[in-house]
Amino acid sequence: MHEPLTVGAAAAQSGWSARMLRYLEEAGLVLPRRTPAGYRLYGLAELNRLRTVRDLRRRFGVELTELAFARRLWRERDLREAVDAWLAAADDATSWVEWEQRKHERLLAA
Amino acid sequence: MHEPLTVGAAAAQSGWSARMLRYLEEAGLVLPRRTPAGYRLYGLAELNRLRTVRDLRRRFGVELTELAFARRLWRERDLREAVDAWLAAADDATSWVEWEQRKHERLLAA
DNA sequence: AGAACCTTATCACGTTCGTGTGAAGGTCAA
DNA sequence: TTGACCTTCACACGAACGTGATAAGGTTCT
Numbered sequence: 030m031h032e033p034l035t036v037g038a039a040a041a042q043s044g045w046s047a048r049m050l051r052y053l054e055e056a057g058l059v060l061p062r063r064t065p066a067g068y069r070l071y072g073l074a075e076l077n078r079l080r081t082v083r084d085l086r087r088r089f090g091v092e093l094t095e096l097a098f099a100r101r102l103w104r105e106r107d108l109r110e111a112v113d114a115w116l117a118a119a120d121d122a123t124s125w126v127e128w129e130q131r132k133h134e135r136l137l138a139a
Numbered sequence: 140m141h142e143p144l145t146v147g148a149a150a151a152q153s154g155w156s157a158r159m160l161r162y163l164e165e166a167g168l169v170l171p172r173r174t175p176a177g178y179r180l181y182g183l184a185e186l187n188r189l190r191t192v193r194d195l196r197r198r199f200g201v202e203l204t205e206l207a208f209a210r211r212l213w214r215e216r217d218l219r220e221a222v223d224a225w226l227a228a229a230d231d232a233t234s235w236v237e238w239e240q241r242k243h244e245r246l247l248a249a
Numbered sequence: 250a251g252a253a254c255c256t257t258a259t260c261a262c263g264t265t266c267g268t269g270t271g272a273a274g275g276t277c278a279a
Numbered sequence: 280t281t282g283a284c285c286t287t288c289a290c291a292c293g294a295a296c297g298t299g300a301t302a303a304g305g306t307t308c309t
Contacts, residue, residue, distance in 0.1 A: 035254075047255095052297075066306055067256060067305085068255055078225065082225065085221055085225065088221070089221065092296080092297090094204070095204065099222050103226045108199050111199065112209050115188065115191045115206070118184070118191070124172065128167060132167070145285070146286095147283095158267095161286095176276055176285080177275085202266080203266075204265090253309105254306080254307075255304100255306065256303100256305065259300100262299090264295100264296080267294085267295100271288100271290085271291105272289085274287090275287105276283100276285065277282100278283090
């Protein structure tokens with residue numbers, strides 16, 4: 030019933046193109062298993078991740094590189110610590126609000 | 140002694156160009172205060188952030204957009220939760236190692 | 250064997266990022 | 280007032296991203 034899908038079927042079922050499934054693999058975002066002959070196999074887990082990535086882009090406008098970076102943050106402790114330190118220092122809420130407001134105005138002017 | 144620096148001085152002292160200091164502000168990464176006439180003022184905090192961003196790029200190859208995304212992750216809870224959910228599901232250490240290895244080989248072939 | 254898949258690799262193309270350069274004009278100190 | 284700063288704005292340009300198309304060849308099913 031839930032046989033793993035080959036790339037074309039997974040594409041049709043997920044809304045991505047086959048090309049993009051390969052690209053997503055190269056970017057490290059969704060890693061299918063392989064058949065002995067090298068065919069990509071997408072199981073339920075992978076199909077789910079495909080859907081999640083799609084949602085993250087649609088709902089939050091997240092770029093693929095940014096997701097890859099989130100994965101790096103998750104896996105590389107010293108990187109995460111360095112970024113955290115920067116964030117803690119950089120986030121003074123005072124100047125921030127005005128800046129956000131100016132950004133908004135810039136967007137409206139387009 | 141520690142007077143806030145104007146953009147050119149801050150540039151000279153931090154290793155960035157004045158252009159990039161303005162770009163970093165627009166990207167929301169380092170937000171200087173302003174003099175009544177509109178001049179940017181970089182105090183110790185800002186100079187520190189400039190150094191930190193520089194280090195993050197040098198040591199980890201972090202892109203500016205990625206840092207901006209880290210800031211988003213920090214500030215938007217629902218985004219952070221969605222990404223976390225995806226990471227938890229996506230990170231099966233088994234297929235990962237082989238993939239990392241292939242990536243390495245790809246880089247060596249260049 | 251042939252059709253319909255799959256593989257990797259390449260070219261192409263529009264968009265964004267990161268950065269420099271320059272124009273047109275405001276600010277400030279000697 | 281003049282020179283050296285600063286401001287915003289815009290043009291340019293290489294590199295990378297995201298995506299499609301296409302070629303040359305392997306696999307699988309009937």
